[in-house]
Amino acid sequence: MSDIAPSTRLWTMRIAFSMLVLMILFLHLLPLQTATGGLIWPDFLLLFALAWSVRRPDYVPAALLAALFLMADLLLQRPPGLWALLALIACEQMKGQSRSLRDASLAAEMMSAALWIVGIGLAYRIILAVMVVDVPPLGPAVIQILVTAMTYPLVVAITHALMRVRKPTPGDIDGKGVRS
Template identity: 30%
Template structure:
């Protein structure tokens, strides 16, 4: 029989994958919801970063890799490049999640912005080095700015809509005993 911890873990994985699938589905829909000059934010990165910073134990690296690779394939990006950048960014944040949890939100936001900048530059330089078609650097940074500006909204949705909040000291102690 499966214990409650395993059920809870599988439930979090299902919610995370549902968010990723819904995000990819909405990006593939031929909807025109906004202006043409403002790109959509990278919601998959935002969701991964919020979950990894709030509850790093909820999503393992293989689940992030699966989400990133599926997004690369379905959204017609370079296969694996976005997934690698997402893995590096989330693992960087995962290692700092306990330090960030004790800081104000502005510190978290700045750290996420720096990681997003790093992953964007990594992808741009990798595509440039491989002579793959890529936009000029200035155009590649516009979606980054939109993603950074909308990060607090994604964090609020995950925290208050889905209950993905930072663990209290009592919850951390209980999880350490399991």
């Protein structure tokens, strides 16, 4: 894909991320698990957004993330905008750390992502409790937070190997024609 113009690749990857999110939401909405007490799945939408935010921040602009997270809130019947705002804050902070995490190890990136995942989960529950909204049970929420944090390396591997979204090297040119 090196012969593709940077702006074309940029928009192709933004569309690919949007399609990935739509596929995740589609699979999440399918009635695959009809009995109660089944598996607790990680939040793949948040994981892919965090991984792409660290690896290629220009592929996931804030407006795109906000629109996709808000759509997820509406489709998954969560309080509209709350999870979207918290996830957007985490992704934007990870984008801000992307230069320092580019040279860091995967363990440092995992720790940063895990801290944001735990922070989002706690903030979400606290805000719901303060607003006197029904808070989901603590046990499954903690398990989902832990499973989500532990699944981050798998998502990074998929992002790197299959989707070819890699950390930029110092000589790479981004979508605006600027060297990173």
